Amino acid sequence: MTKKSFLPLFLLIGIGVFFSFKIIANRSNSFGESENNAEINVTPFESEGNEKLTKNEVIMLTIMQVLKEGHYSPKELNDEFSKKVFAKYMEMTDYGKVFLLQSDVENFQKHETTIDDELLSGSTALFDEVNKVISMRMKNAETYYKEAVNMSFTFDETNNGDEIIELDGKKLAFCKTEAELKNRWLTSVKYRVLARLTELKEQQKTTTDEKLKVKSVDTLMKESKESVQKNLANYFKRLYKINETDKYAAYMNSVCHVLDPHTDFFPPKDKQRFDEEMSGSFFGIGAVLQSEEGVCKIKQIVTGSPCWKEGKLKVNDIILKVAQGAEDPVEIAGWDIEDVVSIIRGKEGSEVRLTTKHLDGNIEVIKIIRGKVETEATFAKSTIIKNNNQKIGYIMLPEFYADFQSRNGRRCAVDMGKEVEKLKKENVQGIIIDLRNNGGGSLSDVVEIGGMFIDKGPIVQVKSKDAPSQSLDDRESGMLYDGPLAILINQGSASASEILAAAMQDYKRAIILGTTSFGKGTVQRIFPLEDFYQGDPSLLPFGSIKLTLQKFYRINGGSTQLKGVTPDIMLPDMYDLMDMGERKDENSMPWDQIAKADYKVNKTSVDFNTLIEASKKRAIANESFNIITKNAKRLKQQFDDNRYSLIEKKYIEQMKETKDLAKKMEDLNKNKKVLPVNYMAVDLPNFHKDTTSTRMNNEWLKAIGKDPYIAEAANVLSDWIIADKKNTIGKK
Numbered sequence: 001m002t003k004k005s006f007l008p009l010f011l012l013i014g015i016g017v018f019f020s021f022k023i024i025a026n027r028s029n030s031f032g033e034s035e036n037n038a039e040i041n042v043t044p045f046e047s048e049g050n051e052k053l054t055k056n057e058v059i060m061l062t063i064m065q066v067l068k069e070g071h072y073s074p075k076e077l078n079d080e081f082s083k084k085v086f087a088k089y090m091e092m093t094d095y096g097k098v099f100l101l102q103s104d105v106e107n108f109q110k111h112e113t114t115i116d117d118e119l120l121s122g123s124t125a126l127f128d129e130v131n132k133v134i135s136m137r138m139k140n141a142e143t144y145y146k147e148a149v150n151m152s153f154t155f156d157e158t159n160n161g162d163e164i165i166e167l168d169g170k171k172l173a174f175c176k177t178e179a180e181l182k183n184r185w186l187t188s189v190k191y192r193v194l195a196r197l198t199e200l201k202e203q204q205k206t207t208t209d210e211k212l213k214v215k216s217v218d219t220l221m222k223e224s225k226e227s228v229q230k231n232l233a234n235y236f237k238r239l240y241k242i243n244e245t246d247k248y249a250a251y252m253n254s255v256c257h258v259l260d261p262h263t264d265f266f267p268p269k270d271k272q273r274f275d276e277e278m279s280g281s282f283f284g285i286g287a288v289l290q291s292e293e294g295v296c297k298i299k300q301i302v303t304g305s306p307c308w309k310e311g312k313l314k315v316n317d318i319i320l321k322v323a324q325g326a327e328d329p330v331e332i333a334g335w336d337i338e339d340v341v342s343i344i345r346g347k348e349g350s351e352v353r354l355t356t357k358h359l360d361g362n363i364e365v366i367k368i369i370r371g372k373v374e375t376e377a378t379f380a381k382s383t384i385i386k387n388n389n390q391k392i393g394y395i396m397l398p399e400f401y402a403d404f405q406s407r408n409g410r411r412c413a414v415d416m417g418k419e420v421e422k423l424k425k426e427n428v429q430g431i432i433i434d435l436r437n438n439g440g441g442s443l444s445d446v447v448e449i450g451g452m453f454i455d456k457g458p459i460v461q462v463k464s465k466d467a468p469s470q471s472l473d474d475r476e477s478g479m480l481y482d483g484p485l486a487i488l489i490n491q492g493s494a495s496a497s498e499i500l501a502a503a504m505q506d507y508k509r510a511i512i513l514g515t516t517s518f519g520k521g522t523v524q525r526i527f528p529l530e531d532f533y534q535g536d537p538s539l540l541p542f543g544s545i546k547l548t549l550q551k552f553y554r555i556n557g558g559s560t561q562l563k564g565v566t567p568d569i570m571l572p573d574m575y576d577l578m579d580m581g582e583r584k585d586e587n588s589m590p591w592d593q594i595a596k597a598d599y600k601v602n603k604t605s606v607d608f609n610t611l612i613e614a615s616k617k618r619a620i621a622n623e624s625f626n627i628i629t630k631n632a633k634r635l636k637q638q639f640d641d642n643r644y645s646l647i648e649k650k651y652i653e654q655m656k657e658t659k660d661l662a663k664k665m666e667d668l669n670k671n672k673k674v675l676p677v678n679y680m681a682v683d684l685p686n687f688h689k690d691t692t693s694t695r696m697n698n699e700w701l702k703a704i705g706k707d708p709y710i711a712e713a714a715n716v717l718s719d720w721i722i723a724d725k726k727n728t729i730g731k732k
Helices: 055-070 079-093 102-111 115-121 125-149 178-206 217-241 244-259 268-278 306-310 337-344 412-425 443-451 496-506 608-621 623-640 648-671 681-687 691-706 708-723
Strands: 022-024 164-166 264-266 287-292 295-301 318-324 351-357 363-369 381-387 390-396 430-434 440-442 457-464 470-474 485-489 511-514 522-528 544-553 643-645
Touching (some): 055 544, 079 102, 079 115, 079 244, 102 125, 115 125, 125 217, 125 244, 164 178, 178 217, 178 648, 287 337, 381 412, 381 691, 390 708, 412 440, 412 443, 412 681, 430 708, 440 496, 443 470, 443 496, 485 496, 485 708, 496 511, 511 608, 511 708, 608 708, 623 708, 681 691
Parallel strands (some): 022 440, 390 430, 430 485, 485 511
Antiparallel strands (some): 264 544, 295 318, 318 351, 351 363, 381 390, 457 544, 522 544
């Protein structure tokens, strides 16, 4: 319903599934882990002689010890650090500015430059004060919404002028008086009722149920208000359910996140949930959820899962409501992630309906049939594209997977080698590797895969705190494949994906297409916080800390952190104008540079600049890319202006605007000329082993044939093949 709902972020610190773009070695709790399995030396915090310390104070002092001695780049504790923590904590506490008054914040500001001293002494004074005040203010807000929902509403210009609501909490100021705050809740409730009323009217237009068609406007208004009242009652019920442990974890994370966005403190139950979710046992539809800026966002779509097969749910979509089949939807504003996951999960074969807000502002109800994740769909697989009478191999690599727990477990490097060999036997003249939305995985495998396309040499450099960098090399001579190579990336390509794309770009071994990658060039590992504590065992357990330990660097010396990988050929993207990836967080670790590794650029008779210029001309004339560009502008406008009219006619017009370009793109895809994509004979047994496999693989081939980015990558390789008359396929 709302782009950024009115709720305090500290109530949404649960992660379900919390997703961190990752590199893994043979250690299950590592994210961006390098092959040298970085360890840390931290002096344990000792509480002897401090018997009066509370559990929260001990947790604080232990965390600060770990951050000081273990973090890759600890920050000096000073007034500047304090101000950043204060700003983040206020944002996390009341993002929508619907609880606290300006006077409350001014009272808290006496801590603004003393938080560093409090952290060093173990004082929880700021947390205790905020916790007390916010609890009181929530009770006041509950009375405000109850009064508002019982008021009479009209949604015409005659009585309301040009009334609007601002949904971006960052653009709002804290209310100066309780009367002003009460009116903010009135406006919020009115907006919610208008949104629900519009939905019910739209349903009435399209329903075939005669009973629903005859409902009066007054009846629909009554139902809308009842729905809003029910949802807000659930919202406040969940606010009161949040315990002090979770609230305190949010405060400590406002400290951790000033160092970098990937360092986190998990209280015990969150760590347990984290482990369950990262194991994959927690998926109901295969969507990875995370709370961000007060809303429940789609952080990842699991390849092969029910929502991946359905195809409409996208990364960064916001879930507004959840319904069990045709039952009334439940608004999830204010729910913690654990509760959201619990109602999305269900029996295999049952239907869940997600009311989802896409990044372009379009609100859509998506129906998904719950089921198991199809494991095979997470593995590398390939096919052949016919383009300009040339055979182009296409390999999709959803993640850099590696099963270290089983001796015969699958590894992406082994599977990639098999796919390349299959394509070579088919005499393909070029290969596309698709790394879009690939969030990372096994470092040893990315080094091995990189070695398939170069003679030998370094693939990536890794640096630990206060230590020289290490180069991870392919040591085997010769190439598995030495022909034309293109790699597709986007903002969802991170860590291992960025390492492979960067290495191939630095060697000039492949041409990179798409959009700038995520920019996560850091390594995290999870440690039990108890490992760094010596003292009263009755205070345990504390939870765990996910700590940034290392950084990755390209072989040319530049970091992949923050900047990511910039493609040789930039293609229009829906998110072109948005601050995405690592760059959107002001506390992200900076880009820097070390000495380049010793490597030799690949020699080729093809001028990449010629390929790039030809691609630019095609992109300008490409109807799909033109519509994507228009959608990007609309999306930017939507993010810059989060105001909605409370005049029904204008509100409906705003909603219609957000749908028009999306509809054009959908219609274009339906009528688009399909690129010929064919099975390889060797894959037929697996592709058609049952009806589900047949359907999934046919849908996959169809999607490849209509994908404008894959089509352009094929065109670039066709140009390369034509230009390189001496091209040789296969290993010599």
